[in-house]
Amino acid sequence: MxxxxxxxxxxxxxxxxxxxxxxxxxxxxxxxxxxxxxxxxxxSLEEYERTQETLALLKLVAMGKTAIEDGRGEEASQVFARIREGL
CATH class of the missing domain: 3.40.1620.10 (YefM-like domain)
Known part of the structure; x- marks a missing residue:
């Protein structure tokens, strides 16, 4: 249509x-x-829910980008090392 x-x-x-x-x-x-x-x-309600999920994911990406720009990010290798230590 x-x-x-x-x-x-x-x-x-x-x-x-x-x-x-x-x-x-x-x-x-x-x-x-x-x-x-x-x-x-x-x-449709289904389409509305998909839109809201997409917006939530985009918000998380934006928050992550802001954290990195503010120097609050960590290297992935450091994060994975911490996770392995906890297991």
Whole structure:
């Protein structure tokens, strides 16, 4: 489905909510507009959960990068050596 077909006015959502929920598995999302402006996104719960997991992983990567830039990082060999000592 083309992105332009995924943009629906709020009036369409009100009149076709059940159909949209049934169709949501066939596509990733709907963009809901109000007064011609994009206001919300309707997506499946499964897709929402995947998006949240991806954002969490990206946040961890960003935190790791910041830690390294601040000098709080360690060489992998040192970390693995500490792990081996604990076993």
């Amino acid at each position: 083309q992105f332009s077909e995924q943009v629906k006015p709020i009036s369409y959502l009100k009149a076709n909510a059940s159909k949209m929920l049934n169709d949501i598995g066939d596509q990733q999302l709907y963009v809901i507009t109000q007064n011609g402006e994009a206001k919300a996104v309707l997506q």
